[in-house]
Amino acid sequence: MDAEGRRLARARDQALSGVESRRVRAAVRASWDRARSNGVHPDRHLPPVPLAEDDVREVRRDHPLARVWPLVEKTMQPVLSEPGRILFLSDAAGHLLWTSGERPTLREAERVHLVPGARWSEDTAGTSGVGTTLVLGHAFQVRGAEHYLSAATEYTCSAAPIHDPVTGAALGALNLTTGSLGGADRLALSLVMSTARLAEAQLRDLAHRQHAELQGRYVRRLASRVGSHSAVVAPDGRVVHADPAGWLPERWFLPLCEGPAVLPDGRSVVIERLTVNGPFFVMAQEVEVDGAVVFGGLGLDRGWLRVDGVAHELTMRHSEFLAVLCAWPGGLTAEGVAREVYGASGKTVTVRAEMTRLRRVLGYRLASEPYRLVGPVRADFLDLEQDLSSGSLGGLLDRYRGPLLPRSSAPGVVELRARLHERLRGRVMAEGDTDAVIRWLAAPHGRSDRTTP
The missing domain is CATH 3.30.450.40 (GAF domain)
Incomplete structure (x- = not known):
């Protein structure tokens, strides 16, 4: 020393x-x-x-x-x-x-x-x-x-x-x-x-590169999806992009948690996570919407989805995912979704990848652990099934455009489709209305048009 x-x-x-x-x-x-x-x-x-x-x-x-x-x-x-x-x-x-x-x-x-x-x-x-x-x-x-x-x-x-x-x-x-x-x-x-x-x-x-990457990856898609008063916020709180410019400050100081939030000036926004670790999408709630997720799949090969008043045409696979999630309000694990959509050979890694893609449309309304839809959920096939016991037979047949996702072979969809079809058929036959029976037998129950609402 x-x-x-x-x-x-x-x-x-x-x-x-x-x-x-x-x-x-x-x-x-x-x-x-x-x-x-x-x-x-x-x-x-x-x-x-x-x-x-x-x-x-x-x-x-x-x-x-x-x-x-x-x-x-x-x-x-x-x-x-x-x-x-x-x-x-x-x-x-x-x-x-x-x-x-x-x-x-x-x-x-x-x-x-x-x-x-x-x-x-x-x-x-x-x-x-x-x-x-x-x-x-x-x-x-x-x-x-x-x-x-x-x-x-x-x-x-x-x-x-x-x-x-x-x-x-x-x-x-x-x-x-x-x-x-x-x-x-x-x-x-x-x-x-x-x-x-x-x-x-x-x-x-690295932060500058990430900033540029976020802009390139998300901004154009989000702008086309919403059109006004939206923003991409990095996990560290930087506002990467705001449309229109200046409607949010350069830094976000509120907790970045998915769901509705209120800015210090009283404006209401909705926050969605775009990927597992961020970034986040912030959308101003400028118009009142009911907040419901609405799904339609009767008579369609490819279903449609309406979120915040905006309609989206789905792929056939995503249509199957949405139909299953609508039917399981309590949610399903990745293993459960794989079983319902892909059958015994389904893999959870495939489910997680598809769920990540679905989140681009659903945002925070698609929760995980278990996978489930958050908030009010409506589906044409579930609404029709709920009204089978009390609705008028003519009105039910008007609403039944055809079987649920008729070309789908997903086990969960096949079961939902068969259950509704047979219950409606049973109502038609039990009522004994000749016109209704003829209409049922003549209906093109395999139609596959792709019209969205």
């Missing part, structure tokens, strides 16, 4: 025994005070490791910093080739997610819980590169004995936060840990800071 290290060690001993030392940096003294108030003991404490190996993999997969870790590791590789150096990248809560360094050095660091999954936030580990940097919000170096935990005083940690270039929020901290026996590495902090800025630049570039 050099002279600087010995001086810090003496100052630390004095401070931890209750004697205030002016030889300790103010930021370090303040951090020690926070650690003490959080109940962290310098000699009987190690950071917790709350994330198991599988948890770490899952957090990594969904974390924004996963996109910049390869660049960070490559940039720092020349430094990591020297013994005794380890690179860490944490999340905003201080969990170490990625590590890089020579194997012997990594194994040695395990004894003080410098491992993936460990939480080195200040409230759990006291003064450290990762934890104190996240508290301060700027780059910081913790030299040897400046660490609050005695087990960590052999290291010098140089860390810098990495911020989301759009929101400014801290995504995590980049930390280079070195052995402190040779003194603080004065170049380490500058290197870590420049690498963190490089990571932020890459995140900014």
Whole structure:
């Protein structure tokens, strides 16, 4: 240990025994005070490791910093080739997610819980590169004995936060840990800071690319679908596109939750999720609609759907999906939908892909886990079946344009079609109306016109 290290060690001993030392940096003294108030003991404490190996993999997969870790590791590789150096990248809560360094050095660091999954936030580990940097919000170096935990005083940690270039929020901290026996590495902090800025630049570039991709992928389709007062909002709250321009602010500050919402100025909107992880579609409710999802499939090879007053012609496969969902108001699992539409050989992965496509039309009205239609739902075949016992026979026959999706072989549709057809046939025969019987027998029950309402 050099002279600087010995001086810090003496100052630390004095401070931890209750004697205030002016030889300790103010930021370090303040951090020690926070650690003490959080109940962290310098000699009987190690950071917790709350994330198991599988948890770490899952957090990594969904974390924004996963996109910049390869660049960070490559940039720092020349430094990591020297013994005794380890690179860490944490999340905003201080969990170490990625590590890089020579194997012997990594194994040695395990004894003080410098491992993936460990939480080195200040409230759990006291003064450290990762934890104190996240508290301060700027780059910081913790030299040897400046660490609050005695087990960590052999290291010098140089860390810098990495911020989301759009929101400014801290995504995590980049930390280079070195052995402190040779003194603080004065170049380490500058290197870590420049690498963190490089990571932020890459995140900014990725955000711009995503912005352009969202515009290209969704804006034209949504504009044609709605026509006015609609917007695409990125998961981070950026309003990617608004039509007309300016009807929403540049950033969305309300929770991005599917369904109806009210803006601060009192305007009503509906929010729909376009993909599993966003973006979101926001539509102003400028006219009153009943909010019902209306499906028609009697006598048609390809059914129709009306949502918010807008009619959509469906593919035959999507017609089968909608007919089944209308008939199961409580919803079906992916396995149940596969069975009803594809039969015993149906695969859930195919169902999920088709549901994703249907969401482009239905938006938040198509819920999952289980798959179901949200809100009022009407279907011509269900309405007719409900009225069989009380409606006039002539009126029922007028409404029965033909069997439900007559060319469909989906098991669930076949069952629904047969049930309605036989019940209506039974009503005709039981009533004994000669004109009705003749009309029933003469009707082209296999018609397949594609007229939408």
